[in-house]
Amino acid sequence: MTRSVADIIAGLGTGIHIDGRWRQASSGSTFDVENPATGEVLATLADGGESDAVAAIDSAAAHQREWAATPARERSEILRRAYELLTERADEVAAVMTAEMGKPLAESRGEVAYGAEFFRWFAEEAVRIRGDARRSPDGKSRIIVTQEPVGPCILITPWNFPLAMVARKIGPAIAAGCTMVYKPASLTPLTSLYVTDLLREAGLPDGVLSVVCTSSAGSVVEPWIDSGKARKLSFTGSTDVGKSLLEQCARGVLRTSMELGGNAPFIVCEDADLDVAIEAVLAAKMRNMGEACTAANRILVHRSVIGDFAGRLTTRMSELTVGDGAVDGTDVGPLVNRAAVDKVDDLVRDAVSRGAEVLCGGERPEGRGWFYPPTVLTGVASDAEMVRTEIFGPVAALVPFDSDDEAVELANNTEFGLVSYVMTESADRGFSIAERLETGMVGFNTGLVSNPAAPFGGVKQSGLGREGGFSGIDEFLETKYVAMPVRNAT
Template sequence: MTRSVTDIIAGLGTGIHIDGQWRPAQSGAGFDVQNPATGETIASVADGGRADARAAIETAAAHQKQWAAVPARERSEILRRAYQLVLDHTDEIALLMTTEMGKPLDQARGEVAYGAEFFRWFAEEAVRIGGDARRSPDGKTRFIVTREPVGPSILITPWNFPLAMISRKIGPAVAAGCTMVYKPAELTPLTSLYVTDLLVEAGLPPGVLSVVSTTSPGEVTEAWIDSGKARKLSFTGSTPVGKLLLEQCARGVLRTSMELGGNAPFIVCEDADLSVAVSAAMAAKMRNMGEACTAANRILVHRSRLEEFAAALTAEMAALTVGDGTRDGIDVGPLVGPDAVDKVTELVADAVDRGARVLCGGQRPTGPGYFYPPTVLTDVPADADLMSTEIFGPVAALVPFDTDAEAVELANSSPFGLVAYVITESLDRGLVLSEELESGMVGLNTGLVSNPAAPFGGVKQSGLGREGGLTGIDEFLETKYVAIPVR
């Protein structure tokens, strides 16, 4: 039987995790975590600072050589056990996740299954790290190429997917043989702390993973970056923060992986199957209440299909039930906090002021919690703020277009390029548009692209590098070449 969330939290390590032990922050400070459905405090966790950060990165550096020498099979088995432990605790993790960040329980369970898969995927990749051995073209030199762990790695995750974002980083780092220092999101640290305990239970040795929760992320991460001991930073979050981290990492020439902001276009072509288009749009827009970097931000619809698509989408959106995600029958939970609701409210008001029409929703509710209703706007003008800003909320903005070339131009007008979606019955058209879109990922007749076995990442200001897939482990490996003269 699943414990109550109060009992789950009572059993958590809520301090700073260093060298296999939970300890208070050196300052003794803590901060509160809220339930966004009620605004109530549900837990207090340690508020780490510069001294805690230094202790964490020194621990990671001290354990790097020993951890790198652990056989790949042993690292693989740790990840395989972690995968199973996460699945075994699905209901507790989902309840904890929903309570601290709002997504409905069904979606939280889906994230648990998705996030666990990164542990299983990289358990399999750990034993497949390869190399090369061959002669030079002139026959005079033997080349031996090996792959080695990059070294102590800084991991930073956002609040919107508390399990999947960290398993996507810890998985390849463990598989590659890198020690880690990890900063969970201030708004949603509890799921990460729960998973930390599961990794320890799975056999992850002390010192391999240190966790510092904090309300001073700049202080903690800068201490890590400037320590001279970190060799890698993997960050998921906003583009402005990512740019700042890149500047800081340049000082020590750290390897970086950046999964940054998005402004995803969702293109409904004139030959689209309406049921496919609406189903895919709901998936791309409403996963996580729209609080996802992959969320459809600009829904571009061929003018000849706009009216029928808008009517069908509005019917689906208006039928969704909003409320506390821990209750049965809830489709849309709260946004993560009051600032998120303020932002969505301002973006909708700006669009309406510029001529957009509200087909459903559009009014901020009263009462406790940080809720916003599913909203459909049509005839959104190009100069509306939400056309160039991630909405991060349950608002579908419909924009008409007349030709495929116009749709591509609108889609590519953004400085971001994480994911794009194309709905068409023509394979040729779908492939052509996929090639023309400036995006790291394309969903063709689907609203879901994330998969642990596929490379996740963007182009332009949406980031650098890829997570998951066959290339995900490469971000945590260095290539070494040894030259041997042929005698």
């Protein structure tokens, strides 16, 4: 990386990008983006509002027909160039991400590699959009089925994975031939601004992607939904916000994709290889400081091995280095803001008040930055608040079980169903448990399930639809059926 982080950020757009041009908010308002490790203001961006939102969706609607008619190969090559540019500039993108979000540089580089793969995957999918042509069973007509872009799309992403979340929405939308209006999270918008310019450099035509940063999501998103011009909304974020958006989208019967909250169970059977299980739980729990919807939230361990498991996990968690993610050697960066630290601290205190034992961590540090130490709790009661809600922090909550049936019952005892994890040396046992778990994804002897080539998504109140994999592009396509009589049919 030849440029400093400050220079990279100084060269980014204003926060509102419409018709290929960066602009200020129509109101003149701005908001600050801060580094959660230091409190430093990294950038001051245009704070978009309703009139900016209207201009963005008008632009998307105006460009939809032309963009949909663009040959699939051209759309594919734009995505391929975007993949190559992201890969070449991984260090720059990672540095921006670490500055605004806090995660260690090594994790940010990993996210860049992961996010870039969505552009490569959907570059390949763009030229493989399928259809069908056949005679009807009675032989009197031809059934012709085509897949067409759904139309202008509203994209909304969270703050915790500022590159990966937008790449897995923009990638299939471009591949399918949809124009887009996009609202990044106000806490971490800078990575998205970098990607916007990168896509323009890769050849994305003006007007295909409009970006409106804002500190007031409703003032931008609601006008988009009610415009009558958007045909699809793709959202990643909390279940409560997702439900509200679903109600709003119902007014215009918009198609929706919802990747919502999680409460992931991590099951360690008595025959599990504990070395494998410890590495897996660290990956599932500590990725992104635990600020991930896929994070292991309830660690269910067979009673016969919970003591050994707790000891090993406590040792490993105690060895992790907490600090500014931009500093070499940091394992655990800051949480995203004060509210995040307050929430985690409240959940730990609640669990302790209900009988949980703190094996390491458990006390918020003093000083600047929004840090919380890696924490292990054992004996977490079933009525503890952290059992029912996403912790979204570096806290491992251990709960004992005595049988597979009990583990499955505990795992499924939640309104959420995004991902679960199973640790066992028996393939039959693992598949048997996986089949009974009410989640959209299962990690079998692994703590990492995310893969651009696989369908990401959940069931129950964890969402609707899938991102990535073969089904990812289908979320941005409509099916059209053409009936054609066979004139010489007998």
